[in-house]
Amino acid sequence: MKIRIVGPCGSGKSYVAKLLSQKYEIPCYEIDDMVWKRGIEKNRFDEDIRNKNLEDVLEKDSWIIEGAQSTNWVQNSFIKADMVFILKISPLVIDFRIIMRFIKAKLGISKMNYNQEFSELIKMIVEWNHGYNFEKIKACTKGIENKAYWVKNIEDIFKIIEKVNEK
Template sequence: MIQMKMSKKKKIHITGSVGSGKTTLAKKLSIELGIPYYEIDNIIFERHLSGDVRRSDKEIVNILDEIVTGDAWILEGTCTKKWIVRSFAAADCIILLDIPYLVRLKRIIFRYLKQIVKLESANYQPTFSMLIQMFKWNHKFNSVNKIDFYQLTKNYLDKIIVQTRK
């Protein structure tokens, strides 16, 4: 359903909780539409073998501005910082993956297990403490992040597509 609606869209922002399928959808749309996709986490963090280093807000905004002023892009990730609004303003559409809590929980566990046995790669170190952090982010999404998302997108409600099942 989402793919059919996206054929004319060239600037797409995908958001949702951890385990909602943001990266999977971004990769799929990127291939189908021939548009590059960017992960918000990789904008916020500089990836190093020794661990992630958070960029300054100025660096983050500069990278984000470079992306969203482009002709075509897919941006995926969950962020409720004020600077993310520039991508909502520039987007042709904003996709909220509002997948049920238990489905996300199951996906988080399976992703972690696949990463541990090296069947799936990750931008981060798949440690037990990261798994616990993902459980916390998943739990927080409905009560905090989704509310913040709607507050940040109140001027762009006509651009939002909500996907509740996957």
């Protein structure tokens, strides 16, 4: 099974990917890990390395790939997926999640993949949530609408997978 999950930051992509990974014993991959060299500094991998990282995953028999990205270099992750889930969660719910994630990270309650500053929090809310471009997602799923599912909650993903697997 090959699953692509996309949506704004804070929509639950990583959370649902981990749940699906555990339930179906399928490895999950974050696109951010293919883009960013994790560490104190925010450094990107060279595009060639980034693209190779993605292609290596796409060649596997099964995978779950999650990320907010919908640019050209990730197009194959939509095409090669058996199912694409677009998380269309309420922006206010996402705002709350982003703020709580920020607070928990600052208090040391939970760990982030990067050091988040207040300016990044604002950027996440304004640009990456309220400014998230769902039109790009529509473009990425053009021609594969039969396997693209717009969902408003995580429970729907499990229901859809079970229904698809029954066929």
